[in-house]
Amino acid sequence: MLAWEVTRPGPIETGPIEAVTREIPEPGPEEVLVRVRACGVCRTDLHVAEGDLPPHLPKVTPGHEIVGEVVRQGHRFAPGERVGVAWLRHTCGMCAYCRRGAENLCPSSLYTGWDADGGYAEYAVAPEAYVYALPGDRPDVEVAPLLCAGIIGYRALRRSALPPGGRLGIWGFGGSAHLAAQIALAEGARVHVFTRAKAARELALRLGADSAQDSFDPAPEPLDSAIIFAPAGELVPAALRRLDRGGTLAIAGIHLTDVPILEYQDDLFQERQLRSVTSNTRADGEEFLRLADRLGLEVTVTPYALDQADQALADLAGDRVNGAAVLVP
Amino acid sequence: MLAWEVTRPGPIETGPIEAVTREIPEPGPEEVLVRVRACGVCRTDLHVAEGDLPPHLPKVTPGHEIVGEVVRQGHRFAPGERVGVAWLRHTCGMCAYCRRGAENLCPSSLYTGWDADGGYAEYAVAPEAYVYALPGDRPDVEVAPLLCAGIIGYRALRRSALPPGGRLGIWGFGGSAHLAAQIALAEGARVHVFTRAKAARELALRLGADSAQDSFDPAPEPLDSAIIFAPAGELVPAALRRLDRGGTLAIAGIHLTDVPILEYQDDLFQERQLRSVTSNTRADGEEFLRLADRLGLEVTVTPYALDQADQALADLAGDRVNGAAVLVP
Amino acid sequence: MLAWEVTRPGPIETGPIEAVTREIPEPGPEEVLVRVRACGVCRTDLHVAEGDLPPHLPKVTPGHEIVGEVVRQGHRFAPGERVGVAWLRHTCGMCAYCRRGAENLCPSSLYTGWDADGGYAEYAVAPEAYVYALPGDRPDVEVAPLLCAGIIGYRALRRSALPPGGRLGIWGFGGSAHLAAQIALAEGARVHVFTRAKAARELALRLGADSAQDSFDPAPEPLDSAIIFAPAGELVPAALRRLDRGGTLAIAGIHLTDVPILEYQDDLFQERQLRSVTSNTRADGEEFLRLADRLGLEVTVTPYALDQADQALADLAGDRVNGAAVLVP
Amino acid sequence: MLAWEVTRPGPIETGPIEAVTREIPEPGPEEVLVRVRACGVCRTDLHVAEGDLPPHLPKVTPGHEIVGEVVRQGHRFAPGERVGVAWLRHTCGMCAYCRRGAENLCPSSLYTGWDADGGYAEYAVAPEAYVYALPGDRPDVEVAPLLCAGIIGYRALRRSALPPGGRLGIWGFGGSAHLAAQIALAEGARVHVFTRAKAARELALRLGADSAQDSFDPAPEPLDSAIIFAPAGELVPAALRRLDRGGTLAIAGIHLTDVPILEYQDDLFQERQLRSVTSNTRADGEEFLRLADRLGLEVTVTPYALDQADQALADLAGDRVNGAAVLVP
Ligand SMILES: [Zn+2]
Ligand SMILES: [Zn+2]
Ligand SMILES: [Zn+2]
Ligand SMILES: [Zn+2]
Ligand SMILES: [Zn+2]
Ligand SMILES: [Zn+2]
Ligand SMILES: [Zn+2]
Ligand SMILES: [Zn+2]
Known part of the structure; x- marks a missing residue:
């Protein structure tokens, strides 16, 4: 062969x-x-x-x-x-x-x-x-990309603890992100995308995102949950500050540049939380593939x-x- | 009056x-x-x-x-x-x-x-x-200190997501910490205390802690959960690194000096998480007071x-x- | 006035x-x-x-x-x-x-x-x-029915512990049920409706249900979750037996005729569970109304x-x- | 050999x-x-x-x-x-x-x-x-009985969803029950035992239970959680009626005689729930053995x-x- x-x-x-x-x-x-x-x-x-x-x-x-x-x-x-x-x-x-x-x-x-x-x-x-x-x-070719980018993005979405109908911010909008965003939108979430790539912002809006803006732009509303897909540590405080009280930030990547100094009051207080996402379980995969098919x-x-x-x-x-x-x- | x-x-x-x-x-x-x-x-x-x-x-x-x-x-x-x-x-x-x-x-x-x-x-x-x-x-005088230090420490303990019989690290060992530690020990946890105060380390051991050491000493075992009670941001990476995969660090205080730069692989990857603790609910108070009485x-x-x-x-x-x-x- | x-x-x-x-x-x-x-x-x-x-x-x-x-x-x-x-x-x-x-x-x-x-x-x-x-x-007239039937059905759906993309059975298909079914379908669930009313079965299929059959018909697949909206206690063992291991049955109504004798092995073993649903919280209402609007x-x-x-x-x-x-x- | x-x-x-x-x-x-x-x-x-x-x-x-x-x-x-x-x-x-x-x-x-x-x-x-x-x-001989009765009782305890410092009812008080009761008591719960065996009631009280009475006696207080260890289905409505609003009844056994007719208002309404317990996971076993040792x-x-x-x-x-x-x- x-x-x-x-x-x-x-x-x-x-x-x-x-x-x-x-x-x-x-x-x-x-x-x-x-x-x-x-x-x-x-x-x-x-x-x-x-x-x-x-x-x-x-x-x-x-x-x-x-x-x-x-x-x-x-x-x-x-x-x-x-x-x-x-x-x-x-x-x-x-x-x-x-x-x-x-x-x-x-x-x-x-x-x-x-x-x-x-x-x-x-x-x-x-x-x-x-x-x-x-x-x-x-078709097979459309299923293949779901098997890595899709599953990883899905675990990140679940780790972001998004409440039903909640407000989600997404930093970076490549393969994983655009699939996770579609799941969130199908489930009724409001999705705000932050990326400097103009084409990605346009794709986000076309897929139904509620807003799309540059990485450090203000958020249109406080976020219940956020996911960072881009490998840039400087996004961490930016995303944390856009969280509502009690909100969760999940970092989806394997790599991330250093996270800059965090100021407690502005970045973490009010029960905000920061968590990483690591690989996935088979249960994640099955859930995602089932949803991807249905949705x-x-x-x-x-x-x-x-x-x-x-x-x-x-x-x-x-x-x-x-x-x-x-x-x- | x-x-x-x-x-x-x-x-x-x-x-x-x-x-x-x-x-x-x-x-x-x-x-x-x-x-x-x-x-x-x-x-x-x-x-x-x-x-x-x-x-x-x-x-x-x-x-x-x-x-x-x-x-x-x-x-x-x-x-x-x-x-x-x-x-x-x-x-x-x-x-x-x-x-x-x-x-x-x-x-x-x-x-x-x-x-x-x-x-x-x-x-x-x-x-x-x-x-x-x-x-x-x-006696009334023994109940009074439970009403603030106790309740706050209890919420921090719950926010640290300690599994039954798990391994808890505590940084700082004052009023809140020594009450939270007693709850954790009663519930079967292994508790490791990190503080530079020698008297506090002795108190910790007397109350049943499994170990007591200086703030930046190595942990005797990886931790499922950690709580920082001291207002020192430099403890954050120290505590994060002592967490096991999937572990949780809760920051109990209202004030915390700046958190230094975090390195993703060493400080956050493997689904570790960092969360703050803010005030308490009445349900926290009731639960704690009931437990404090029973235990x-x-x-x-x-x-x-x-x-x-x-x-x-x-x-x-x-x-x-x-x-x-x-x-x- | x-x-x-x-x-x-x-x-x-x-x-x-x-x-x-x-x-x-x-x-x-x-x-x-x-x-x-x-x-x-x-x-x-x-x-x-x-x-x-x-x-x-x-x-x-x-x-x-x-x-x-x-x-x-x-x-x-x-x-x-x-x-x-x-x-x-x-x-x-x-x-x-x-x-x-x-x-x-x-x-x-x-x-x-x-x-x-x-x-x-x-x-x-x-x-x-x-x-x-x-x-x-x-329009106002379309929002009004959401305020009772919708919210109650939504709490029942959440109480049924439906996993993402899971398999839901619904017994009875009136006002609450048809709204809850739409939420479940939007979220990617497979929905099976059981009712003797032919028109209701047709409505279910038109709304996207995966199957619709008579109340005591076999289920096309084992169910992760089930909701009984009809006030008929004899449906309880029927629904329980159609649950998969670990499945949950929620009873949505205020009234239910007596539940007949249950046989442990057939009706409850394998960690199946049975729970009632009572009224709703304001948080349920807000979540549902937000989702109803979005979806x-x-x-x-x-x-x-x-x-x-x-x-x-x-x-x-x-x-x-x-x-x-x-x-x- | x-x-x-x-x-x-x-x-x-x-x-x-x-x-x-x-x-x-x-x-x-x-x-x-x-x-x-x-x-x-x-x-x-x-x-x-x-x-x-x-x-x-x-x-x-x-x-x-x-x-x-x-x-x-x-x-x-x-x-x-x-x-x-x-x-x-x-x-x-x-x-x-x-x-x-x-x-x-x-x-x-x-x-x-x-x-x-x-x-x-x-x-x-x-x-x-x-x-x-x-x-x-x-000693080895004291550890052996933990390996079956203990682990099963522990899973039943967790399945009963007992809140911290909550009120637990236990029906039947043999090997599993008396170990589960000790865990619950150590964690600060109030424990009420229901059994017709006088010696078992005495053992319960000696181990620290808050009350011990006959199987169908009234409960001293409404229960957050209950576990049935005896294989008698007629205990199910008795235990359900002694639950507080929102309470959970877990059935611990493999065998149970038929559950008699349930009346919705008296036995299930107010978000009470009924669930069976089936075998255990290795995680249950490890948690229990760790706790048994510590406590x-x-x-x-x-x-x-x-x-x-x-x-x-x-x-x-x-x-x-x-x-x-x-x-x-
Ligand atoms: Zn890949
Ligand atoms: Zn492994
Ligand atoms: Zn105070
Ligand atoms: Zn308020
Ligand atoms: Zn109404
Ligand atoms: Zn009230
Ligand atoms: Zn055995
Ligand atoms: Zn298997």
């Missing part, structure tokens, strides 16, 4: 990934073999290819937004069933975090396309317990042939992709 | 409070008249006397840890019943915060001994809806005669009080 | 309510005077008129789904502002239930159109703290002139009203 | 279990081998021996309250470490219940001493992920030599055991 591998981690313009021919992988005892029908291209793949994320598996095949069909093995899924393979691939099931339903914090977790081969290939194997059922008839979230996609994966990554690095890039074998 | 009033707000050594003779106050339609049997002396009284808190009522009588008996009026209480009058005296009952059970955030709240006359007197009136029943036979919390008290209120405040300012100062008319 | 009063409580065909001319009422110190622009006709009004609910105020004016505009007095509202007056009119604010945010359980609560004059009149007064702001431009709930209305209130009640008693009857002065 | 096996399931007087000599079992890849130091005798063992629970594994060794030390294998535990092996032995980790942290509801769960050999033997193997660490220096729960034990297991079961069947029977190899 055709598969890409990270041969020499480094800048994308040095060609760190390479197309090779490999044997179709053999599923282990609790795994399924999946024929890849679409695989989203995520910024994390770029970090793997460029070596920003330290290599875990030599010559790993990237890709963790896989929509495919089950070919072989499997107790939960029948052959031919459409399934999704996402970033979270394994947790230990016995640490204190796993035991209390916080598997997103498991220190032994493994990830698709980093610790094990992912979806930049014609076939992939995945531990069945971490595979998502994907019923519905939405008909809008997803913009640019398809690439599988043998153009290097081009797709380069375009992503150069901000030349409209919506989400998705590889189609 | 004998009553103290804040005549000229200023440094305690300039004699800002003065003993006067006043009429016994007349309760309004939804108020009770209480004969004061004990009134705790709280650091907030010092702030009122010294003018750190801007005067709200001219010539106000300080004191908001009042244990007394009902003399007249009242639908909830019979004459002779022992009751408590605390800091929170009024909320609007109709703002969004009040409506959702967060009356501690009500912007229209009023406070005893600041907006209305308090307990440095032989009698006091209070809105009945904000008065606590005080059953039990614990037999230990309280150290130094009684003063009512006509020595100025001395008590001066001793408090000079850190010369052992435990809590309490005025006894 | 024109007002209706319950002169001789009794069967609707005996003419228990009478149109009279009254003085425009004078608002008390914490009340507002409202010019009624629409007032829904609720089955509870029929119970008041017919004496099923024991009379609380002699010659009371019925009506507790009032949309009006503020005429005079008021700190929260300006003259001319559109507001809503609903069933819950007063709670004590100091009982244990009120203190912990469960004012719906307050034993001292008072109700509009039962304990005090309601909206079958040109003007009404109401305690400002219990009045709802009604922004938005939806554009569909409401079917039959308007009546105010002087036809007796006819409207008679039509309601005879099941001759299409959707909700609303009086328009 | 010496081991007991259920040879011919049937009445205890027919000798259904038999002592045999077996090879020391070999731990599988994710299992540990444990040398049994104490094993509690639970009524469920009697059900296995007598065939009330249908046999799952032929010639199974009963026993699911095992305190032992690790002999071999294991990533979580070092050789020599004291551990506990309890009833819940396996869950699938991938069903919807497992994924959302409700592994107690997993339809694929397996149980020690029923699906696999248990602790009526000198050695046992157990899946490491389901083994509890047992630090502390409490020094009192446990009464009657030790038996391992070769007297048949006698211990017969004594249990005949109600001749004081406290909990525990086998000591």
